[in-house]
Amino acid sequence: MQMNRVVIAVYVSKMAEVQHPPSGTPLANVRAGESVRYADGCGETREHTNWHCLSFFGALAEDAQAFKKGDNVYADGRIEQRQFIGRDGSKSRTVHEIVVSPCHLIAPVRRGNKLAESAAGKNTANGSRTAGVKNDWPVAG
Numbered sequence: 601m602q603m604n605r606v607v608i609a610v611y612v613s614k615m616a617e618v619q620h621p622p623s624g625t626p627l628a629n630v631r632a633g634e635s636v637r638y639a640d641g642c643g644e645t646r647e648h649t650n651w652h653c654l655s656f657f658g659a660l661a662e663d664a665q666a667f668k669k670g671d672n673v674y675a676d677g678r679i680e681q682r683q684f685i686g687r688d689g690s691k692s693r694t695v696h697e698i699v700v701s702p703c704h705l706i707a708p709v710r711r712g713n714k715l716a717e718s719a720a721g722k723n724t725a726n727g728s729r730t731a732g733v734k735n736d737w738p739v740a741g
Contacts, residue, residue, distance in 0.1 A: 604678040606698050609706065610634045610652055612671045616664040628661035630654040632673060653697045660700060667705065675703040
């Protein structure tokens with residue numbers, strides 16, 4: 601049996617970059633990170649941030665435009681590896697991406713005393729927005 605599944609809760613580091621290639625299927629890439637805190641050998645608390653590239657296709661790409669810097673996103677998807685030639689034209693580069701299927705916006709960024717609002721997604725009973733999923737999908741929070 602083989603399985604390629606990722607479930608991740610991360611913070612958006614910058615807004616989506618949406619592209620419309622000739623194939624007609626929109627594509628959006630979102631950079632996001634999650635911090636890990638741990639105690640080093642001396643007992644001091646350290647923090648390390650793992651960065652991820654989330655890729656959205658089709659209607660999900662359009663929904664991803666609603667994500668703002670600092671939003672907490674819960675995503676379900678699969679890991680894919682892609683190779684390409686760098687901008688200098690001489691070096692082959694490898695990228696690991698999480699191709700997102702359904703996702704949730706767990707906690708939108710607070711701006712002043714109001715939550716940041718967006719036209720994309722629907723509001724669920726607990727106030728979180730969803731993108732490309734049914735409203736009964738479990739949401740932490």
